[in-house]
Amino acid sequence: MTTTATQGPSQDRPAEGPRGRPGPGPGGAAHREQPAPGAALAVLPGVLRGALAWTDAHRAHFTLPDDVLEPHTQVNATLKPLGELAQLGSTIRRTTDPGTPEHELAGDLVAYAWAQTAAGELLLELLRAEPFAAYPYEIYAAFAGYGLRHEGFEALAGTLTATRAWAHTEQHANRQLGLFNSERRVGVVTHTDAGAVLSRTWLGGLSEPWMFEGPSGYALTHTVFHLTDWGRMPDRVPGRIDGYLRTWLPAWADGCLESRQWDLTGELLAVAASLPGPAPAALLDAVWPVLAGVQHPTGCVPETGVPVEDPAPDPYPFIDCYHSTLVTAFAAALSLRSLRGAGEAVPGRERRTA
Numbered sequence: 001m002t003t004t005a006t007q008g009p010s011q012d013r014p015a016e017g018p019r020g021r022p023g024p025g026p027g028g029a030a031h032r033e034q035p036a037p038g039a040a041l042a043v044l045p046g047v048l049r050g051a052l053a054w055t056d057a058h059r060a061h062f063t064l065p066d067d068v069l070e071p072h073t074q075v076n077a078t079l080k081p082l083g084e085l086a087q088l089g090s091t092i093r094r095t096t097d098p099g100t101p102e103h104e105l106a107g108d109l110v111a112y113a114w115a116q117t118a119a120g121e122l123l124l125e126l127l128r129a130e131p132f133a134a135y136p137y138e139i140y141a142a143f144a145g146y147g148l149r150h151e152g153f154e155a156l157a158g159t160l161t162a163t164r165a166w167a168h169t170e171q172h173a174n175r176q177l178g179l180f181n182s183e184r185r186v187g188v189v190t191h192t193d194a195g196a197v198l199s200r201t202w203l204g205g206l207s208e209p210w211m212f213e214g215p216s217g218y219a220l221t222h223t224v225f226h227l228t229d230w231g232r233m234p235d236r237v238p239g240r241i242d243g244y245l246r247t248w249l250p251a252w253a254d255g256c257l258e259s260r261q262w263d264l265t266g267e268l269l270a271v272a273a274s275l276p277g278p279a280p281a282a283l284l285d286a287v288w289p290v291l292a293g294v295q296h297p298t299g300c301v302p303e304t305g306v307p308v309e310d311p312a313p314d315p316y317p318f319i320d321c322y323h324s325t326l327v328t329a330f331a332a333a334l335s336l337r338s339l340r341g342a343g344e345a346v347p348g349r350e351r352r353t354a
Contacts, residue, residue: 035282035285035286035289036285037281037285038285039285039286039288039289040281040284040285040287040288040289040335040339041336041339041340042289043288043289043292044288044292044332044335044336044339045336046292047288047291047292047295047328047329047332048092048102048329048332048333048336049101049102049299050295050297050298050299051295051299051300051301051325051326051328051329051332052092052102052105052106052109052299052329053105053298053299054296054298054299054300054325055085055109055299055322055325055326055329056105056108056109057298057299058318058322059109059112061081061318061322062081062082062085062112062113062116062322063116064078064079064082064116064117064122065078068122069122069125069126069129075135077319079126079135079139081322081323082113082116082117082139083135083138083139083142084323084326085109085110085112085113085326086110086113086114086139086142086143086146087142087230088230088326088327088329088330089106089107089109089110089113089326090106090110090142090143090145090146091230091231091232091330091333091334092106092329092330092333093106093107093110093146094146094232095231095232095333095334095336095337096333096336102333106333110143110146110148113143114143114148117139117143119148119150120140120143120148120149120150120152120153121150121152123136123139123140123150123153124150124152124153124156127140127153127156127157127160128156131156131160132165134169134171134175134179134182137157137161137179137182137186138178138179138182140153140157140182140186141181141182141183141185141186142185144185144186144187145185145229154186157186157188158188161183161188161191166191167191167192172219173197173198173200173201173204173223174201174202174203174219174220174222174223174226175222176192176197177194177197177198177201177222177223177226177227178222178226179191180192180194180197180226181226181227181229184229185229194227198223198227198238201219201220201223202216202219202220202223203219203220203223203224203241203244203245204223204241206240206241206244209247209248209251209252212248212252212255214261214264217252217256217264217267217268218264218267220271221264221267221268221270221271224237224245224271224274225270225271225274228274230330231270231273231274231330231334234274234275234276234277235276237274237275237276242275242276242277245271245272245275246275246280249268249271249272249280249283250282250283250286252268253265253268253269253272253283253286253287256268257287257290260304260305260306261303261304262291262294262301262302262303262304262324262328263301263303263304263323263324263327265287265290265291266291266301266324266327266328266330266331267327267331268287269284269287269288269291269331269334269335270327270330270331270334270335272284272335272338273331273334273335273337273338274334274338275338279335279338279339279341281339284335284338284339288332288335291328293307294307295328296308296315296316297311298313298314298315299325300315300316300321300322300324300325301321301324301325301327301328302316302320302321302324303320303321303323303324
């Protein structure tokens with residue numbers, strides 16, 4: 001997941017885990033018993049705390065290099081992780097209760113990410129260097145939606161987003177929804193109609209559920225994230241899509257568990273917790289204990305594959321677990337809100353528009 005130029009796990013690694021029947025341990029449908037009601041709530045607080053603690057302990061890995069603005073610098077290894085830290089951290093901060101350690105730590109991580117951009121000054125320089133690129137704007141929008149602003153960035157962005165080129169940038173539909181949501185967060189006139197774009201996505205077309213696989217899965221999850229402003233506005237999900245997701249999310253999540261795609265499993269859980277109305281408790285109770293079992297004692301979660309049992313402080317390379325760990329924390333915070341708020345109004349909801 002990302003607010004920058006790419007989605008899902010790093011592009012130089014496959015988005016999907018091993019195929020075929022899983023071996024012993026977490027991941028196989030045949031090995032899971034019927035979950036007890038409340039199974040998700042029993043593990044979620046610890047999962048959230050662990051994932052945030054690992055992220056905090058590894059915050060130095062999100063530090064931007066001195067040459068971040070140079071053409072040779074890899075965006076996916078520098079600005080992408082920082083943008084994700086800002087986006088998911090700000091959502092966790094807004095979703096958790098004030099005064100709790102999770103709430104305070106999430107806010108501290110967002111502040112750290114903002115400081116890495118020199119309070120937005122670096123993003124302005126990036127926008128000047130790449131006025132044709134959308135990702136500087138999307139990273140900025142993650143901060144702007146949290147209330148962190150830079151006057152100079154918004155002045156230049158206002159000029160660029162008024163151009164014909166901006167309105168006609170060629171993108172996949174779910175990426176265009178991301179840009180639409182970024183414009184809405186910054187507070188400018190949006191360049192297109194969200195409903196028309198949604199209808200062109202894999203999810204908006206209610207695609208045949210058996211066509212679900214890695215790339216379409218990440219496209220689906222990000223469509224929901226952009227539509228709901230990262231889970232903050234559940235009632236932006238149209239009724240037909242809500243029903244489709246409630247029907248098929250259990251099967252898709254089960255398939256991800258069998259193929260050990262932990263990162264995509266976390267994103268699907270975040271989608272389930274972003275739906276309007278009652279929480280899909282049976283799905284959350286079935287999947288969260290499995291993902292909790294995959295989480296390392298240090299709090300990190302691998303993107304794919306058989307979880308290691310190495311007790312070392314860093315059992316996986318940072319690049320192979322930072323995204324899935326952030327996603328796990330994000331999904332855990334949304335799931336706790338969804339389950340605890342059953343029958344209550346969720347702050348920030350609005351009337352459905354399509």
